[in-house]
Amino acid sequence: MTQTREDFETRLRQIGAERYHDLHPFHDLLHGGNCTPDQVRAWVINRYYYQHSIPMKDAAFMSRVTDPALRRAWRSRIEDHDGTDDNEGGIKRWLRLARAVGLDPDYVASCEGVLPATKFAVDAYVRYVREKTLLEAVSASLTELFAPKIHANRIQGLLKNYAFADDSSLSYFKNRLKEAPKDVAFGLAWVLDHADTREKQDAAAAALTFKTDVLWSQLDALHSAYVTPARIPPGAWVPGDGLALQKAS
Numbered sequence: 001m002t003q004t005r006e007d008f009e010t011r012l013r014q015i016g017a018e019r020y021h022d023l024h025p026f027h028d029l030l031h032g033g034n035c036t037p038d039q040v041r042a043w044v045i046n047r048y049y050y051q052h053s054i055p056m057k058d059a060a061f062m063s064r065v066t067d068p069a070l071r072r073a074w075r076s077r078i079e080d081h082d083g084t085d086d087n088e089g090g091i092k093r094w095l096r097l098a099r100a101v102g103l104d105p106d107y108v109a110s111c112e113g114v115l116p117a118t119k120f121a122v123d124a125y126v127r128y129v130r131e132k133t134l135l136e137a138v139s140a141s142l143t144e145l146f147a148p149k150i151h152a153n154r155i156q157g158l159l160k161n162y163a164f165a166d167d168s169s170l171s172y173f174k175n176r177l178k179e180a181p182k183d184v185a186f187g188l189a190w191v192l193d194h195a196d197t198r199e200k201q202d203a204a205a206a207a208l209t210f211k212t213d214v215l216w217s218q219l220d221a222l223h224s225a226y227v228t229p230a231r232i233p234p235g236a237w238v239p240g241d242g243l244a245l246q247k248a249s
């Protein structure tokens, strides 16, 4: 039976409550001040791969949308990351964080040293959005419903525990606190409006679950590679590589 709008929204929020990556132990280490500088660097390098793929994912989405009103509502997501004449954009802000933790931003932007499992997970998300229905693609973006809480926790935890953290290095997260709510309000309303059969509701819930897996897998990969006993896969970043100082000398 088709769920009521309210029950369906509760079901989506429950997926976040049970599966969102705020529950991952790597985030406890990071936000609690228990990551070494190299573990923070590994997170910054790998998470950059997610950041830089998001606008490509959104462009893939928009290329399939026939409704100009939906494209119009969606396109600010690309600008939020890539920037505009008067907004430097999320990718540049992330590279500011990279510099603050001692990495060469050009190294980070090269995506060299990104863990294989990070690539597999993130590329799977881009492919998912390219190939599945628009409803599934929008539903997958709804993990952002749960992101403001983790961004606020992260700002607080990093400021408290790490010397590199300040308004400039954390500006990425401060901006997301402003940007994400409008995206997610639109996305949630769109999914609630368009998932008008039980079959579509199930597909939307499965898409959101898939996305929680994409996020969780990235942190599993990071934890396995860089938290003791560290098992860095061949070709992935090794502490000491890609440091800002190496370039200057």
Ligand SMILES: O=C(O)c1cc(C(=O)O)c2c(n1)C(=O)C(=O)c1cc(C(=O)O)[nH]c1-2
Pocket (backbone or CB within 6 Å): 054, 140, 141, 142, 143, 144, 145, 146, 147, 150, 151, 176, 215
């Ligand atoms: O730090 C985080 O935990 C986190 C999570 C997510 C998410 O839930 O997918 C996004 C972001 N940040 C983020 O900054 C962002 O721009 C973003 C875009 C999207 C998306 O799927 O379109 N998710 C996320």
